[in-house]
Amino acid sequence: NKFLNDTPKWPQNSNQTEYVLGTGDILTFVQQNDISNQEFNDNGSSSYTKSYIKTETVISTEGTVGINGNILLLGVGNINAGNRTLKDVRTEVRNILIRDGLAPNFQIEITGFKSKKAFLTSAEKNIKIPINNIPITLRELVLEAGVAKSLENLAVISLTRKSEIYQYTAKQLLEPSAPDIFIENQDYIDIKIISDEPTNIQSIVDAQGFILIPSI
Numbered sequence: 001n002k003f004l005n006d007t008p009k010w011p012q013n014s015n016q017t018e019y020v021l022g023t024g025d026i027l028t029f030v031q032q033n034d035i036s037n038q039e040f041n042d043n044g045s046s047s048y049t050k051s052y053i054k055t056e057t058v059i060s061t062e063g064t065v066g067i068n069g070n071i072l073l074l075g076v077g078n079i080n081a082g083n084r085t086l087k088d089v090r091t092e093v094r095n096i097l098i099r100d101g102l103a104p105n106f107q108i109e110i111t112g113f114k115s116k117k118a119f120l121t122s123a124e125k126n127i128k129i130p131i132n133n134i135p136i137t138l139r140e141l142v143l144e145a146g147v148a149k150s151l152e153n154l155a156v157i158s159l160t161r162k163s164e165i166y167q168y169t170a171k172q173l174l175e176p177s178a179p180d181i182f183i184e185n186q187d188y189i190d191i192k193i194i195s196d197e198p199t200n201i202q203s204i205v206d207a208q209g210f211i212l213i214p215s216i
Contacts, residue, residue, distance in 0.1 A: 008172050011161055013182050018085040019110070019133035023065055026112025027081065027089070029073045031059045031097075032105040065115070073108075086110060086133075116185040120145060123193060131185055138181040138189065139173060145191055149174040154195070160188040 021027075061074035069082020076096055081089050086108070094104045116131040122145055129141065138159060147155050147170050155170035161184065172178065183189075203211050 008168055008178075009166060010179050011159065011164070011166055011181060013180075014184055018087065019113075019131075021065055021081045021084055021086070021089070021110070022115030023067050023069070023082065024112075024114030025065045025081075025110060026062060026114065027065070027071060027073070028060070028062050028109055028111040029076065029093070030107045031075050033057045033059065033102070062111070064112075118183045118185070118187040118189065120189045120191070122191040129183065131183060135182045138183060139178070141183065141189060142170070142173060142191065147174075147191060147193075151193065154193060156192045156194065158190040158192075160190075161186075 059075050063071040063073050065071050065081050069080050070078050071081045072078045073093070076093055079089070079092055079096070090108055093106060093108060097104045097106065110133065113130050113132040118129040118131060120127050120129060120141060124146070129136070138157070142157055147157070149170055152171040153169045157168050157170065157173055159166045159168075159181065201213060203213065205211050
């Protein structure tokens with residue numbers, strides 16, 4: 001009844017649109033280098049023929065963003081990646097290669113999202129949710145956890161974000177008009193399903209005069 005007549009209070013989503021790298025994230029760097037080998041074929045005269053054989057080498061390396069925000073990439077060196085977007089890191093790598101006289105033929109991607117996570121608990125399972133560069137909403141998580149809109153007021157979803165608690169029934173959260181709440185780092189989601197089945201409880205009064213009633 002606590003939630004039936006209340007107007008839901010929705011949290012404000014962060015203005016951050018791109019994933020920001022942090023400690024533990026893994027980057028994979030792939031670089032292609034072109035090498036020309038020169039060969040001389042002596043035909044017995046004073047002249048000779050030059051032939052060039054073009055070969056390609058591919059360097060692949062993987063690095064982890066450290067506590068200080070730095071990451072070591074083979075062929076590039078030690079660069080700062082903490083609290084930066086992948087676009088910013090790509091730009092710095094390109095500038096380093098050009099500065100060293102190398103063609104900026106490379107690819108760099110995030111292959112391990114380790115720095116940010118959210119948590120979901122319910123009666124059936126407790127899971128850690130890695131946050132990556134694809135935004136995920138509270139509605140999606142709740143549906144994946146098996147909460148249906150038909151539960152209406154028998155399911156209560158609590159979102160704890162930065163010490164503030166937001167609570168909704170399944171009916172409120174899964175309404176088409178409900179805004180999207182994008183999951184952020186360190187969000188804690190708790191799902192409680194309230195049974196509408198009558199329950200018979202038998203308990204014994206203990207020596208101190210107390211009785212145990214589950215859930216109460």
